Amino acid sequence: MTRTAPSVPAAADGTPLFQLPAELAIDTNVARRVIAEFIREQLRQAGFERAVVGLSGGIDSALVAYLVAESIGAERLHCVLMPYRTSSPASRSDAETVVAALSCSSDVVPVTPMVDGFFGAEPEAAGAGPDGGTATALRRGNFTARIRMAVLYDRSVTWGGLVVGTGNKTESLIGYTTLFGDSACAFNPIGDLYKSQVRQLAAAMGVPAAIITKAPSADLWPGQTDEGEAGFSYPELDRLLFWRIDKRRSPEEVVALGFDPALVERVDRMVAGAEFKRQMPPIAKLGPRTTGVDYLYPRRRPGSARA
Numbered sequence: 183m184t185r186t187a188p189s190v191p192a193a194a195d196g197t198p199l200f201q202l203p204a205e206l207a208i209d210t211n212v213a214r215r216v217i218a219e220f221i222r223e224q225l226r227q228a229g230f231e232r233a234v235v236g237l238s239g240g241i242d243s244a245l246v247a248y249l250v251a252e253s254i255g256a257e258r259l260h261c262v263l264m265p266y267r268t269s270s271p272a273s274r275s276d277a278e279t280v281v282a283a284l285s286c287s288s289d290v291v292p293v294t295p296m297v298d299g300f301f302g303a304e305p306e307a308a309g310a311g312p313d314g315g316t317a318t319a320l321r322r323g324n325f326t327a328r329i330r331m332a333v334l335y336d337r338s339v340t341w342g343g344l345v346v347g348t349g350n351k352t353e354s355l356i357g358y359t360t361l362f363g364d365s366a367c368a369f370n371p372i373g374d375l376y377k378s379q380v381r382q383l384a385a386a387m388g389v390p391a392a393i394i395t396k397a398p399s400a401d402l403w404p405g406q407t408d409e410g411e412a413g414f415s416y417p418e419l420d421r422l423l424f425w426r427i428d429k430r431r432s433p434e435e436v437v438a439l440g441f442d443p444a445l446v447e448r449v450d451r452m453v454a455g456a457e458f459k460r461q462m463p464p465i466a467k468l469g470p471r472t473t474g475v476d477y478l479y480p481r482r483r484p485g486s487a488r489a
Contacts, residue, residue, distance in 0.1 A: 190202050190385075191391075193391060193395070199381070199394050199395055200381040200382075200385075200395065201378070201415075202378055202417070203417050203420065203424075205424055205425075206420055206424060208375075208382060210382060211386075213375075214252070217249050217371045217372070218249065219253075220369075220371060221233070221249065221369075221371055222253055224344070224368070224369040228344060230342070231258055231343075232254075232258045232341055232342050233254065233259055233260070233344055233345075234334055234338045234344065235247050235259065235260075235261050235262070235346050236261075236262050236330055236331075236345075236364075237280060237288070238264075238273060238348075239263075239272065239274060239277040240273070240393070240396075240398060241389065241393050242350055243348040244277075244280045244384065244390075244393050245380055246371055247261055247284060248280075248384070248387045248388070249371050249387070256286040257286070259284065259287070260286065260287045260288065260289075260337065260341045260343060261280070261281055261286055262288065262291055262333060262334055262337050263277045263281075263289070263290045263291070264291050264292070264293050264330045265290070265293070267292075267294040267298075272396070274290075276390070276392065279390055280389075280390070289337075291333050293329050293330055296329045297322065297325060297326050297329055300314070301321075301322060302315040303315070327360035327364050328360060330364075331345075331362065331363050331364065335366075344368035345367050345368050346367060346368065346370070347366075347367030347371070347373065348367075348370075348372065349364055349365055349373060350373065351372075351374050351375055351376050351377075352376050352377040352416060352419060352423060353377075354373060354456075354460060355423055355453050356423075356449065356453060357452055359459060365459060376416075376424065377398065377416040377420055378416060378420045397409065398416065418445075419449065421441075422445065422446065423453075425439060425441075426446075426450070426453075433446050433450065462474055
């Protein structure tokens with residue numbers, strides 16, 4: 183069957199807001215219903231009524247905030263903005279736009295004192311050791327992501343809500359996440375959506391166009407963008423992952439579809455190399471019943487919810 187290009191919302195000048203490969207188009211109405219019920223059920227099973235989201239100003243966290251607000255009500259959502267001194271001012275303003283649109287509660291927790299307290303203010307070294315002041319941007323970025331998650335889990339106590347994940351399927355598959363940083367959460371509503379599908383659902387839910395169209399960035403250092411750092415575009419990467427993972431096509435088959443052999447090999451290595459990030463830590467089996475090995479009850483057993 184020949185696929186036709188899906189309809190994509192247009193900007194004011196008539197150009198499409200984003201590129202959506204035909205094979206990645208989803209029924210956004212169905213996705214919204216499924217995810218809304220998923221959010222409500224995860225909270226119910228854990229005995230919570232509220233949720234906490236770390237709002238970066240990017241499309242992933244914005245979409246999650248919209249989804250949570252739609253499923254349980256904005257009054258039960260708390261968003262936390264956690265800028266670092268090198269964060270883009272646009273990131274904070276875009277996050278504030280989302281908070282204003284949803285009318286949810288929020289607060290701002292600058293993480294600069296925490297991160298610089300460990301690494302030191304360049305070139306001064308601090309807790310990170312003699313090379314702390316000159317630590318690479320990647321080290322600082324990963325540490326910042328973990329500090330932000332520590333803040334979110336503290337806010338989950340004061341707000342009385344679960345931390346909701348904001349990572350998409352593309353990032354999870356290639357390992358573009360920080361272990362125990364942005365990948366940590368109680369549950370993840372968009373973890374089975376490729377980046378292209380995140381854009382489609384965000385547009386359907388009314389996420390501001392400025393957030394949908396801006397270059398995706400973890401905002402870990404000035405000028406950093408996901409696609410610039412990785413060296414490929416999300417639509418291309420999403421298509422390749424769709425055919426390799428969802429459709430289980432072999433490397434030879436996807437090359438026959440027009441993908442560059444070097445890209446296929448590289449992405450395959452990334453997916454395989456990131457497998458440890460998608461798994462619970464293995465446990466050396468010594469006893470008769472070992473969690474994660476042969477003690478495999480569902481994540482939340484019946485009756486585990488709080489009274």
